Amino acid sequence: MSSPESDERFVALLLANQNRIFRFLVTLVPCRADAEDLLQQTCLTLWQNREKFDAAAGKFASWACAIAHNQVRNFRRREATRNAAHVQLSEDVVESLMATRSAHGSLMDEWHRALAHCLERLTPQQRLVVDECYGGASIKAAAPDAGRTPNALYKVLRHVRGLLHDCIQKTVNEGGLA
Amino acid sequence: MNPSDADELRALAEAYVAGELSAGQKAELENRLRTGEEARLCFLAFLEVHAGLAWEFRGGNAALREHPEAREMLRRACNVDAGLRTMAAKDAPVRRFWSGRWMPLAAAAAIVMALGLSAFWLMSSRDTVARVASAESAADMKSGDRLAIGRRIELSGGKVVIEFNCGAVTTLTGPCVFEIESATQALLQRGHVHTLAARPEAKGFTIRTPRSRVVDLGTEFVTAVADDGHSRVDVNSGEVVVHLSGSDASHRLRQGEMLAVEPGDRQVTVRIERGDGTPAFRFPTIPPPSNTDYADASRGLARVSLVGGPLRAIRSNPAFVSGGMDRLVDGRAQGSADAPLESVFFEDGARGGFLFDLGQPIAISKINSYSWHVSVFRNENHVRATQKYTLWGFAGDDPPDAERPSAAKGWERIARVNTDEFFEVSAPTMRPAQQGTSVSAQHGNLGRFRFLLFEVYPTRAAHDNDLDHTFYGEIDVYAEP
Structure with a gap:
């Protein structure tokens, strides 16, 4: 029985772990x-199953990501029957990726x-591009606003x-932010 | 991993993120990812950039910006969250979300905490909660379109199938006006919607009409709203609960049952149920035919007469002749599935009605009608079990024209009954052979009337030119105590 507390x-x-769940997805x-x-569906399922979460038994993030993974499996099945245009990775590759991710969860957070x-090291122009592409619906939609073709x-x-990836690796390799 | 391998993996990761992986690239990528942990970590590192950016740059939340009280509640929820405070202290992106940018689920969850709601996916008008699975003859919609909360769909014709993320699938048939109110609720203002909510996650999915809320309990049901506000719910499988506006009572409907609501303050409902197919006439909630109702012949208070007609009377075949009008008020329905003499039914193609004179105006609480028919010639023929009538009332002593009743002539329309439509019958075999209908009001009584007129319509199968009439076994009129 759940209580207000x-x-x-x-x-x-859930608040503290949403970014982990979303990045996992x-x-x-x-x-x-x-x-x-999928994040919405996952959060809905987590909420509906909140009484099943045993705080003493394990980490919330692991439990939540396991439920998110189930949502992804269902999604992949639906997409496969829908003959979705984009290519999906094979199940065994996805499973091994997840195993790697799970084993290095704290590294991902780092x-x-x-x-x-x-992000703070990007030039204002570079930052604007990221903002345009990720803050809107799609690159296609962002391109006219940015005065560029989608390809450009x-x-x-x-x-x-690529710059961000290199910066992240360098930052973490040099001992991170702590 | 050498730099050139890493570059190649990065290029493949970019194609994967863009959704542009060719079959050859997919094989190449999978081959590399199967080779070892290092390649997988490298690939995940690229993906983490994309995932992190996607998280950080999610769109703004208009609901939060426009409602300061929501923001305040959000802050309060944050204050009790030690975990989040800790994160916010050392994690700039999280701080940033609270101060301006948005996390819809965090917001919704926090607000739900504050409001005590049971679901926290109700917030955020900008979230997509459904997508179009197929659209047929719908000008501004196409398969794959994402639909957000607040999206209003107006169809003049055609058919649109919408898949909600929660698992419910709704099929809209035009003309139809439909609005998505939340991830698990939609408003049907007009038209016809079929809902399949078979997945466990879809339990609780709700279709609202202007006068009711239909809550799914794991089922398949049809909701329809006519131009004048007349609405109905048919349950094809499983169960639903119907809540009527302004009423605390809820109506649980199971497979094969129907509830219709007439417009008007009384909220007149028509409930139709499938019988057990025995002379006992047992129904899920409607009582069996009664000899204690106000109009029962044994009480001598009411008189029933024929309007129009005639009733079926084939001299050459006395076995197929309608019983007399007194059969409607004799306290029992038919004793078998094909009992013409125990039924009251019109000549094929005829038009008519049953006029009840209650002797004085009385407040009527409920009216039940019963029918039963399976043809001895063709077992699949249940066409004469279908009830189709409009129920009219008149309070005065001198009833208006009963052969062509209308509101203009002074009749008050109480309810419309069409079990064929309600049972979604598309073939004669699908008709329940025994049907019970109960007309009642959610607020007060059905009205004070001296005369009740059942304007009876022929029942005809879609593929059949014959106009057949229902075998009515009993009509019970209950006065308010």
């Missing part, structure tokens, strides 16, 4: 809109913290992502 604790855990389902839909630090914008974005 336990619900409060549960929401607090985006790893498996790179399309942001799909990942957002990368994420480093990302914030690296995508090229810049790829470059910026």
Whole structure:
């Protein structure tokens, strides 16, 4: 039986772990809109099953990501029957990726913290490109606003992502932000 | 991993993120990812950049910006969250979300905490909660379109199938006006919607109409709203609960049952149920035919007469002749599935009605009608079990034209009954052979009337030119105590 206090604790855990769940989902389902839909479904399922979470038994993030993984499996099945245009990775590859991710969860969190630090090192123009591409619906939609073709914008974005990746690796390798 | 391998993996990761992985690239990527932990970590590192950016740059939340009280509640929820405070202290991105940018679920969850709601996906008008699975003859919609909370769909014709993220699938048939109110609720203002909510996650999915809320309990149901506000719910499988506006009572409907609501303050409902197919006439909630109702012949208070007609009377075949009008008020319905003499029914193609004179105006609480028919010639033929009538009332002593009743002539329309439509019958075999209908009001009584007129319509199968009439076994009129 859930109580207001336990619900409060549960929401607090959910708040603190949403970015982990979302990043986990985006790893498996790179399309942001799909990942957002899956995040909603996952949070709904987590909430409906909140009484099953045993705070003493394990980490919230692991439990939540396991439920998110189930949502992804269902999503992949639906997409497969829908003959979705984009290519999905094979199940065994996805499973091994998840195992790697699970084994290095704290490293992923460290990368994420480093990302914030690296974003601050971007030039205003580079920052604007990221904002345009990730803050809106899609690159296609962002391109006219940025005065570029989608291809040109995508090229810049790829470059910026590369810069961020390199900065994150460097930051973490040098001992992180702590 | 050498730099050139890392570059190649990065290029593949970019194609994966963009959704542009070719079959060849997919094979190449999978081959590399299967080779070892280092390649997988490298790939995940690229993905983490994309995932982190996607998280950090999610869109703004209009609901939060526009409602200071929501923001305040959000802050309060944050203050009790030690975990989040700790994160916010050392994690700039998290701080940033609270100060301006948005996390819809965090917001919704916090607000739900504050409001005590049971679901926290109700917030955020900008979230997509459904997508179009197929659209047929719908000008501004196409398969794959994402639908957000607040999206209003107006169809003049055609058919649109919408899949909600929660698992419910709704099929809209035009003309139809439909609005998505939350991740688990939609408003049907007009038209016809079929809902399949079979997945466990879809339990609780709700279709609201202007006068009711239909809450799914794991089922398949049809909701329809006519132009004048007349609405109905049919349950094809499973169960639903119907809550009527302004009423605390809820109506649980199971497979094969129906509830219709007439417009008007009384909220007249028509409930239709499938019988057990025995002379006992047992129904889930509607009582069996009664000899204690106000109009029962044994009480001598009411008189029933024929309007129009005639009733079926084939001299050459006395076995297929309608019983007399007194059969409607004799306290029992038919004793078998094909009992013409125990039924009251019109000549094929005829038009008519049953006029009840209650002797004086009385407040009526409930009216039940019963029918039963399975043809001895063709077992699948249940066409004469279908009840189709409009129920009219008149309070004065001199009833208006009963052959062509209308509101203009002074009749008050109480309810419309069409069990064929309600049972979604598309073939004669699908008709329940025994049907019970109960007309009652959610607020007060059905009205004070001296005369009740059942304007009876023929029942005809879609593929059949014959105009057949229902075998009515009993009509019970209950006065308010």
